[in-house]
Amino acid sequence: MEYSDIVIGGVRHGKPYILDCHGEGNWKPVVDKSQDWQLRSASENGTHTTLEVSRVFNTCDNDDLPINNDTTKFIWSIGTTDDLEHHQRRGSASVIILNPVTPPVNITESQVWEMNVKTKLPAMETTYWCTAHKSPPYTSKRHIIGFKVKLETEESRNHTHHLILHQCRASSEDLIQLYESILRTPGGLCYDDNNISNMRQACQHFIYGWAVGADPLYLPENVGVPLNEYGLPEYFLLEIHYDNPNKLPGISYETGIVAYTTTNLREHDAGVLxxxxxxxxxxxxxxxxxxxxxxxxxxxxxxxxxxxxxxxxxxxxxxxxxxxxxxxxxxxxxxxxxxxxxxxxxxxxxxxxxxxxxxxxxxxxxxxxxxxxxxxxxxxxxxxxxxxxxxxxxxxx
Missing domain, CATH: 2.60.120.230 (Jelly Rolls)
Known part of the structure; x- marks a missing residue:
């Protein structure tokens, strides 16, 4: 709680209240000399207390933290009474307060393409594992309008560090034969396997990346990532960084990427810089x-x-x-x-x-x-x- 900017509020005996405070250590918060948080509304029922508060982004008060585009760690606690004490119901969460709200996307009308990978992790601190994938047999250009990473188990959430999806050039029969040969395998180490390394050299075009804590990515309504521009199947290399700092043996799980595609082409093609x-x-x-x-x-x-x-x-x-x-x-x-x-x-x-x-x-x-x-x-x-x-x-x- 040290150095934290704290707002305390509730409804006591039917009357709403709010206090602008700050933390100096793991003890009772100190009330600010300048009360900058404003209570806009408050209500309470048998299960919930709801507060709506507001404040200018920068109060120029040394006891307040500016509200900006930095990642902000929220800590919270909820008590059964209005007394300030050590509450058992508490937690924390990171947020980007001023991040624009993701626009609504209707993915129910899109087709789903899944790239699934099931790997048994080596008992090593870090592993880069690459697999080959091929787009479905689409017959015309499409747009990818959203991406989601599959993290359906506790193991996948604990040990998946990042994923990068590379689009590949199929500019020769030799490259196509290389891609097809790797498609028939469970993949390999990205930087050790000769065939995988050769494929990586031809697959330098990134179209999506994910790392720890990221939400699904849905593109603005006028933007899409082009897929099958020439009406031919395309090849992709999926690089997954597995994290196993304790070198635990026998960890195995499935992860991968879900891509939402549509033939309703959007105004602009998107890419990654x-x-x-x-x-x-x-x-x-x-x-x-x-x-x-x-x-x-x-x-x-x-x-x-x-x-x-x-x-x-x-x-x-x-x-x-x-x-x-x-x-x-x-x-x-x-x-x-x-x-x-x-x-x-x-x-x-x-x-x-x-x-x-x-x-x-x-x-x-x-x-x-x-x-x-x-x-x-x-x-x-x-x-x-x-x-x-x-x-x-x-x-x-």
């Missing part, structure tokens, strides 16, 4: 270090050569990092001037990696420079040579 996704051995975060910044760039020469003449319109951003990640921002420069950041998060939560719908489309034109900036923290990680003695860390040369 990756920024700052490549890693190199030189990009090492030192142990026991905080606020370590790593930046990846998509330079003006890159956008000049890769983007269409009219540029692109960005409608959603997916910020991804691993456990050391603390802050991220996607910066944009045009003609030497920095524009407002496309997306940012100063309180990144690894367990809550959401697609962030933008309130307005952001234009990226040929010649723009993009920088993806990550701030990492390894202060809780020590080098392998370090030992702890009586609470003090000693480095062994």
């Amino acid at each position: 990756r920024v700052g996704h490549e890693t190199y051995p030189t990009m090492i975060i030192p142990p026991n270090t905080s606020n370590f910044v790593i930046a990846g760039h998509c330079g003006s020469y890159c956008t000049q050569s890769r983007l269409p003449n009219e540029g692109i319109n960005v409608f959603t951003v997916f910020l991804h990092s691993h456990l050391a990640g603390r802050k991220m921002k996607l910066r944009q420069f045009r003609n030497g001037t920095e524009l407002p950041w496309i997306a940012y998060d100063n309180h990144y939560d690894f367990n809550y990696q959401q697609n962030r719908l933008l309130p307005d489309y952001r234009n990226i034109f040929k010649g723009d420079h993009l920088t993806y900036e990550c701030t990492d923290d390894s202060s809780n990680r020590l080098p392998p040579q370090a030992k702890k003695l009586n609470g003090t860390t000693f480095g062994i040369p």
Whole structure:
């Protein structure tokens, strides 16, 4: 509760009340000198107490936290009385308060295409497993209007780190034979198996990515991901990162992706632009270090050569990092001037990696420079040579 911004409210003896408070530790909250939360309505029945409250985004009160686009951790507790005490009914949840509401999508009229993978996890901390998939025998172009990851068991939710769906080029008979041969197998390690590695080289086009905590992705009503543009079956590579930090043996479960498709084509085709996704051995975060910044760039020469003449319109951003990640921002420069950041998060939560719908489309034109900036923290990680003695860390040369 330390440093938290707290609102307390209820209905006492038929009269609503509200208090603007803050936390200084795991004890009774302290009432703010400035009461900035406003009670708009309150009601109570035999089972529920309902409060509607409001506040300006930034009160300029040091006891209040600004409301912005960062991930915000809500902690809550509910008591059976109006007395402030240690409540047993409590919990927490991460939210992005200002994230636009996902537009309603009628998926009942779409056709479902499932890519299922059942794998027995090796007793290793991390595994990248790749499988080949082929689209159904559609006869004309379609649009994918939504994606959902299958996480139907506790094992799948605990051990699935991320999924990436790659679209493949079928530009030669040799490639088609390679894809077909892998289709007949349960897949293999993405970076060790020769056939899988060859397929990865030809399947560099991303069309969907998911990571821990993300909700299903439904596209705006005028946007769709093109599928079977030429009326021929297409091939896909599904990369799944399994996480097994305790090296547990015998874990086996099914996961995969559900794609919702339609022949009712939408106005715009969607694609994925990756920024700052490549890693190199030189990009090492030192142990026991905080606020370590790593930046990846998509330079003006890159956008000049890769983007269409009219540029692109960005409608959603997916910020991804691993456990050391603390802050991220996607910066944009045009003609030497920095524009407002496309997306940012100063309180990144690894367990809550959401697609962030933008309130307005952001234009990226040929010649723009993009920088993806990550701030990492390894202060809780020590080098392998370090030992702890009586609470003090000693480095062994």
